[in-house]
Amino acid sequence: MRANEYYRASSLEDAYSKLQEDPKNVLLAGGLWIKKMGQSYNALIDLSTLGLNKISETKEEVIVGSMVTERDFENSPLIKSLYGDAISFATREVMGVNFRNLATIGGSIMGRYPFSDVITGLLPYDVTLHFYPEQEMKLEEFLLFRGKINAILVDIRIKKHVGKGFFKKVxxxxxxxxxxNIAVSEVNDKYTIVVGARPMVAAIAHKASDYINSISSPSRDDFVKAAEIATEELQFLDNKDASKEYRIDLARVYIRRGLEEVSK
Ligand SMILES: Cc1cc2nc3c(=O)[nH]c(=O)nc-3n(C[C@H](O)[C@H](O)[C@H](O)COP(=O)(O)OP(=O)(O)OC[C@H]3O[C@@H](n4cnc5c(N)ncnc54)[C@H](O)[C@@H]3O)c2cc1C
Incomplete structure (x- = not known):
């Protein structure tokens, strides 16, 4: 990775105006993915002094600043209190502790990585992204959006509903x-099934979720059927790590187990 300039932003406005100056300027969070990609940039715009590293709550939401590290996120009592610890659990699956002390939640979401544990773990829940300049998007809407978002992620807001969650990284x-990656939730008596790393960015299996939500007391056979529907509606691919068929087999097992787990 090469850069002509390191720029420490003094405010969100300052960071944004620097970002607009040159298409080769880039926002710098933990810098781990930027470094791994090894590209050349004009300016690296450091967001670390803007106070975006806090986790707070309102009555309805937990608010996570984009510069909160994965480690602070997974250890936060507020995050652990959500959905039986499922969101925190998903983040604990990323690399080692030293790594998670640097990698940020903002960098993890904005990269829209096809392998993301963090995104898979958040997607079953009601999560809104807040940007500068003022703009908000649901996490699913952000993942489906095809263009480049030339804005700064300020924070993510996770609704505090009562419910249960399951996460499995194979x-x-x-x-x-x-x-x-599989994430399943049961919130307000509604199931949501998410599959990530197919190897494509995580997506909600809407047909499978609707199917299981249409049954008042689903049985094991219904969970098996929902898992089958999910693997039919979502696209799975081969890569060097695993075949499409193997991913589908794994997904079917863990979706069924996830549904069983959250239905208890
Ligand atoms: C070797 C390696 C292995 C990994 N393994 C896993 C894994 O197994 N599972 C997993 O889930 N993840 C994994 N990751 C991803 C990791 O968890 C982080 O998501 C990643 O490093 C990005 O976080 P960062 O803070 O380093 O962001 P950076 O590298 O600083 O930034 C990443 C991108 O996000 C943009 N960005 C950052 N912050 C903002 C913001 N506030 N607003 C707008 N744009 C922003 C940057 O401009 C850049 O384009 C891995 C990464 C690496 C390098």
Missing amino acids: KTTALDFPIV
């Missing part, structure tokens, strides 16, 4: 990228 070794 990986070959402890520090690996996932072969497939």
Whole structure:
């Protein structure tokens, strides 16, 4: 990775105006992915002094600043209190502790990585992204949006509903990228099924979720059927880590187990 300039932003307005100056200027969070990509930039715009590293709450939401590290996120009592610890659990699956002390929630979401544990773990819940200049988007809307978002993620807001969650990352070794990621939630008596790392960015299996939500007391067979529908409606691909067929087999097992778990 090469850069002509390191620029410490003094405010969101300052960071945004610097970002607009040159298409080769880039926002810098933990810098881990930027470094790994090894590209050349004009200016790296450091967001670390803007006070975006706090987690707070209102009556309805938990608000997570974009510069909160994955480690602070997973250890936060507010995050742990949500959905039976499922969101925090998903973040604990990323690399090692030293790594998570640097990687940020903002960098994890804005990258829209196809392998993201963090995104898969958040997607079943009601999560809104807040940007500068003023703009907000639901997480799913952001993931489906095809263009480039030339704005700064300020924070994410997670609704505090009562519910349960399940997360499973299937990986070959402890520090690996996932072969497939599954998240399932049961919130306000509604199930949501999410599959990530197919290897494509996480997506909600809407047909499968609707199917299981249409049944008043679903049985194991209904969970098996929902898992089948999910793997039919979402696209799965081969890559060097696993075949499409293997991913589908794994997804079917863990979706069924996730549904069983959150239905207890
Ligand atoms: C070797 C390696 C292995 C990894 N393994 C996993 C894994 O197994 N599972 C997993 O889920 N993740 C994994 N990740 C991703 C990691 O968890 C982080 O998501 C990633 O490093 C980005 O976070 P960062 O803070 O380093 O962001 P950066 O590298 O600083 O930034 C990433 C991108 O986000 C943009 N950005 C950052 N902050 C903002 C903001 N506030 N507003 C707008 N844009 C912003 C940057 O401009 C850049 O384009 C891995 C990353 C690496 C390098």
